[in-house]
Amino acid sequence: MADLLGSILSSMEKPPSVGDQESRRKAREQAARLKKLQEQDRQQKAEFRKRMEKEVSDFIQDSGQVKKKFQPMNKIERSILHDVVEVAGLTSFSFGEDDECRYVMIFKKEFAPSDEELDSYRRGEEWDPQKAEEKRKLKELAQRQEEEAAQQGPVVVSPASDYKDKYSHLIGKGAAKDAAHMLQANKTYGCVPVANKRDTRSIEEAMNEIRAKKRLRQSGEELPPTS
Numbered sequence: 001m002a003d004l005l006g007s008i009l010s011s012m013e014k015p016p017s018v019g020d021q022e023s024r025r026k027a028r029e030q031a032a033r034l035k036k037l038q039e040q041d042r043q044q045k046a047e048f049r050k051r052m053e054k055e056v057s058d059f060i061q062d063s064g065q066v067k068k069k070f071q072p073m074n075k076i077e078r079s080i081l082h083d084v085v086e087v088a089g090l091t092s093f094s095f096g097e098d099d100e101c102r103y104v105m106i107f108k109k110e111f112a113p114s115d116e117e118l119d120s121y122r123r124g125e126e127w128d129p130q131k132a133e134e135k136r137k138l139k140e141l142a143q144r145q146e147e148e149a150a151q152q153g154p155v156v157v158s159p160a161s162d163y164k165d166k167y168s169h170l171i172g173k174g175a176a177k178d179a180a181h182m183l184q185a186n187k188t189y190g191c192v193p194v195a196n197k198r199d200t201r202s203i204e205e206a207m208n209e210i211r212a213k214k215r216l217r218q219s220g221e222e223l224p225p226t227s
Helices: 002-011 019-062 075-088 115-122 129-152 175-182 203-222
Strands: 067-069 091-095 104-105
Touching: 019 075, 075 091, 075 104, 091 115, 115 129
Parallel strands: none
Antiparallel strands: 067 104, 091 104
């Protein structure tokens, strides 16, 4: 019996120490704070959504407004606003470089922005419909001019006057042509006539002349020097 009682007591958990009790207390307090923060966050999101729903509803009912720009919001708030706008059947876009400076603009469906308008907002510029229309007309005009130029083909530039007519009083109209017909090559300038190049001597005569010149040169070398 004693052994049975001892085994039962040993299997039971020991009472928590002072340190364990303090850790559990802190854990309970931390869980309570976390739950409270989560509840506050849900409440804030619900309040923000309710406020956005009212602003979007007022925007829809105002026939004088076709678009509305909101103040910069964080990512979660922008997400809530986009959801509210989608449910209401409107169009929304986010603009801005930095996450802290990004804002949302909403548009009524029948006044959805064009690509040029969206590009203007992305550049951080205000949209001016009048300037955009002038720019569009200039672009169309330049395009039409390019198409007309392409259909006409390359432009051939002709001189206003012929240089021959301009200087005819100095050189005459037929002067250059007549000079070209009268020009003839001078056979004696810079060349030797073929007749002068031809050697009419026979081989025997040429050899005799060479031997005579050689004997004359040798006899001149053998003469004694004069005093």
